[in-house]
Amino acid sequence: MSEMILLGTRKGTIIFDRINAKWRPRPITHAGVPVCYAARDPRDGTLWASLDHGHWGPKLSRSRDGGVTWVDIASLKYPKGARYIVKYLPIPDFDPESPSAQPEYADATVLKIWNITFGNANQPSRLYAGTIPGGLFVSDDGGDNWELNRPLWNHDSRGGDLFAGNATSENQWNGTPASIDYGIFEPGIHSIVVDPRDPNHIHVAVSTAGVLETTDGGQSWEGRNQGMLNDYMPNPESEWGHDPHFVTSCLGQPDHLWQQNHCGVFYSNNGANSWKKVSKPEVGVNFGFPIVADAKDGRTAWVVPARADAERMAIDGGLFVARTTDGGQSWQTFRDGLPQENAYDIGLRHGFDKSGDCLCFGSTTGNVYLSEDRGETWQSLGSNFPPIYSVRFG
């Protein structure tokens, strides 16, 4: 079991250490700076934090001494000529007929580094980063230099190769509400799942488009959204337009993937070739953001449910975690140790993690909860933290 937990919060990075069987937080690092993601690279122990500076642009910060000192490294940058087709937030006075007549293009600028994912053990210097507006960046030197994955950026579902010229297909990637803070309405990549058996096999999840897969190390990508259902589009089974909130896989059985989607919980036991909706609204399992898969048993997963998109808060004022051990056919709910009245917490997409039998989640109201028995009972690690964006065991 891990001896460290990293929190990315609105006011900085907070690291917990497990000392004498108790979890103790260190003083905050990156004080005052929003940190949208923080994690430890298990291959070499490097700590990473994605800084979401309001003024100075997104930056990655790296610590190679266990969090004692941190160094901000060179920003990820879109290459010259990286463009995208602008999307608009569908606000009430928005005329959908007007801008669709001709695509409007914009030069891409990194606005948020939403996720950092580490390569496999046999690629010790490989890192991935997902951004708003919808870029997958790859580093092969431990994060000193980054390169945009162009086949995904140039995918037909986004209008084709805009480096070469204007669109040759329709842009079917829609915006994520998470981009609105940056004055745009564009997609973001928040989940990157590398197959531990094969580093060339990767799934990414895009809000709002869906899941894509490469089996050739990122040279080509295919949509993997069969079986997905959405309830906000005219065609619920459309190929694109899905809103995965987070996608993860079972480390020991990587063909078992789990997806907490805007429209429910989805499960695949065939490497995302098809998905099955496994929500159980009657027990509160449907809407939410984070999802965690067991490391050994692909049929086991946990969620932190919330009411609905229009009520992003705990259900009826009581916080609970739900677990399935049968691929989503049934869900058990666990409330012991979690507040059952006047709780308005919501766990965000990166705010839930697992290590061994230990699970931990953080909420937007600054609560951190830990379970050491596979989610059945919970203890508070503190209730006065800043809004929590990410929780990762180190």
Next chain:
Amino acid sequence: MPHVEMTQHLHRFFPQLKDRIITVPVGSVAKALLAINEIAPGFTDYVLDEHGALRRHVNISINDTVVIDKIKLSDRIPDDGTVYIFQSLSGG
């Protein structure tokens, strides 16, 4: 020569810019920022995006006039001018 004043927030990332008089060559704001970047490598990444445009929540003025060209930073700094680099108010 023109000199530069900046928000102390930037000193947190570039302590070498603190407690010193920063002078830059006469010319464009872009040229002045490159001069600061020579003293503090990485500085331009904090105030400019990857296209060289001023970040959305950063302001630059020459004396008390906010620069007009925020894309190429071509506004000219006079010999006796002072460049101010500061952040727009945002957040909570």
